[in-house]
Amino acid sequence: MNDQELSRAVQYVTASTSYGRETVESIVKTGLQELTELALQSSRQFERDALLEYVSQWTIRRTGQPEPLVREVLGFAGRWLDEVYQEVHAPPRSSGGTDSGEDEGAEPV
Template sequence: MTEQEINRAIQYVTASTSYGRDTVAGIVKTGLGELADFATHSSQRFDRSILLEYVCQWTMKRTGQPEPLVREILGCAGRWLDEVYEELDRQKAEPQGDTSTDDEGAEPV
């Protein structure tokens, strides 16, 4: 994920919860960072619930934040990621229409 995408996730979670941006940013960056590191270095596939459990436990230890807070924030960030992926899937599924027009190359009036 790019820094811009992470910031959009942080904005989404901050707007969807009652937590401050700094708290949300710390948890989201820690959780997504570990998830990205895990994805890069692991060749094994895991069920989503098991992976979420691991990332939640890791994030709680790293940030010192309580479990309900971490689970809510990472759950909300997960919903944001799901929406992003669903949108990308829809865009990929849409046929690429011909973008040319009949007036292409015509002189302006």
């Protein structure tokens, strides 16, 4: 996720809640950073709900914000969290770059 996407997420959540931009930015940025770090450091795959629960708890501790506030903000940022989650669990791309152009399962001619 780049800075523009993060800014868009913060703007959306700020407009959707009654919380200030600084508070929302701190929560969203902390949650997304932890999700990304976890993905880079762990070879284990987690279920979405378990992973988001972990990120919520981490964000609560890291920001010092009350649990209901963090859960609400991350709930509104769910679309972006899901995008990062999908990127984390995307199958690795082949580095060979050898695309034969054949359809899968097609009989050779």
